[in-house]
Amino acid sequence: MTARTIVVAPDSFKGTATAGEVAQAIADGWRTVRPDDELRLLPMADGGEGTLDAFEIAVPGAIRHRVTVTGPVGHPVDASWLELPDGTAVVELAETSGITLLDPLQPYAAHTLGFGEAIVAALDHGAERLLLAIGGSASTDGGAGMLTALGARLLDADGACIGLGNAPLSTVRSADLSAARALPAGGAVILSDVTNPLLGTAGAAAVFGPQKGAHAEDVAAMDDNLRAFASLFDIDASTPGAGAAGGAGFGLLVWGATIASGAAGVGEAIGLPDAAHNAAAVVTGEGRYDAQTSGGKVAAYVAGLAPGRSMLVAGAIQASTEGLFTAAASLTELAGGVEGAMAEPLVHLRSAGAALAASFEASNAD
Known part of the structure; x- marks a missing residue:
């Protein structure tokens, strides 16, 4: 297994977890599958709370x-x-x-x-x-x-x-x-x-x-x-x-x-464009991925920085991810429902991180 650099740059999951907590949980899950990867945590925001x-x-x-x-x-x-x-x-x-x-x-x-x-x-x-x-x-x-x-x-x-x-x-x-x-x-x-x-x-x-x-x-x-x-x-x-x-x-x-x-303003200020350019994959996330995401939300911005190398974690996925993300994980699906996802978001974020790491490994087999 060749170690790779992975950037984790999610937004907060409003009402359940901060962007920092989300990034850490995804990274923890990723490491259970690919422990040798270098994970760069760059939690994001769009100008709102957090x-x-x-x-x-x-x-x-x-x-x-x-x-x-x-x-x-x-x-x-x-x-x-x-x-x-x-x-x-x-x-x-x-x-x-x-x-x-x-x-x-x-x-x-x-x-x-x-x-x-x-x-x-x-x-x-x-x-x-x-x-x-x-x-x-x-x-x-x-x-x-x-x-x-x-x-x-x-x-x-x-x-x-x-x-x-x-x-x-x-x-x-x-x-x-x-x-x-x-x-x-x-x-x-x-x-x-x-x-x-x-x-x-x-x-x-x-x-x-x-x-x-x-x-x-x-x-x-x-x-x-x-x-x-x-x-x-x-x-x-x-x-x-x-x-x-x-x-x-x-x-x-x-x-x-x-x-x-x-x-974009937050991303530029924290150096995300350069980090994404040099990463093998970029994992982003938000509480709900839907038709409004493309209108300037964090997930769409991050995906644009790493075309063909972006992965998504969302509380719920309500729009097509095809063409924007190479893999996606929904906490609602992992938890078996909305209530479960809301009750233990960090548990399911770790599961999502592991699932995306497995997908990455399968598509980048050495």
């Missing part, structure tokens, strides 16, 4: 800085940002202003002030570049809270600063960005797998508002509020990704950030 964890595991010398920020409806939240050795700071909106921080959800009141506060903390520390992961938000405030934390003043007809959240956007009449913090020298890059515009039927309120607690009758009003906010700036609200994270993508565009694919 992005900081993925960077921390994949980038040697990364330092996590703790920070207390204002949560999505005002309560203190213990969060963090990550300093990379090259001076880049990674800030994750899900940690500071995420939907998992609220129960019950508050669609009109939730805001992104804490996200902006974490960005300020990174800037104050001397960050030379920002990677801003914006998935998993609780709010639909267009990034107004984040801009406020950065020093912007959003004013009503009387010249007073408006409140936080989506609802006060209905009263905004002007914006003063003169005191806003400058971008760091290396700029700021938005990491997101969402391409929705800010407004309209495909926009932040219509598509994602219901996930954040908005009722059907709330959507039009929330969209109108975002429209009033967007009218203050010379930024195209139809820009793909402007509607990401309840419009936080738009707010960051106002500040001067640029948008990148979340998966």
Whole structure:
């Protein structure tokens, strides 16, 4: 048996296992079949929850800085940002202003002030570049809270600063960005797998508002509020990704950030393209592989880096893998059902890793 280099680069299996846990379990299973292979674990993310964890595991010398920020409806939240050795700071909106921080959800009141506060903390520390992961938000405030934390003043007809959240956007009449913090020298890059515009039927309120607690009758009003906010700036609200994270993508565009694919941005930052190029096989994974995977999700991105050498592990496989992956393993099938897969995901991930190693060995017999 000739030892080979294998890269393991999965996304998290949301609600069951982090990307790091998934990668380790797959690797453990692989080693039961091919113990001599060199396994490189590069857990991935697409800009949502777990992005900081993925960077921390994949980038040697990364330092996590703790920070207390204002949560999505005002309560203190213990969060963090990550300093990379090259001076880049990674800030994750899900940690500071995420939907998992609220129960019950508050669609009109939730805001992104804490996200902006974490960005300020990174800037104050001397960050030379920002990677801003914006998935998993609780709010639909267009990034107004984040801009406020950065020093912007959003004013009503009387010249007073408006409140936080989506609802006060209905009263905004002007914006003063003169005191806003400058971008760091290396700029700021938005990491997101969402391409929705800010407004309209495909926009932040219509598509994602219901996930954040908005009722059907709330959507039009929330969209109108975002429209009033967007009218203050010379930024195209139809820009793909402007509607990401309840419009936080738009707010960051106002500040001067640029948008990148979340998966590609993370992959580039952790050196995945080079690692995949030099590997005999690349194993990726996600909780559910379906028709949406091709729209920028981690599994499709990773497969594109290693055509003809990619393998898939998924909680459930609901779309054809033919032509994209040389082999695939479904936890649902291995466990005999969804409940079993959810109950012991790491057990079945190890089984999946072993199954893919056996498939690899069969197709690469020496």
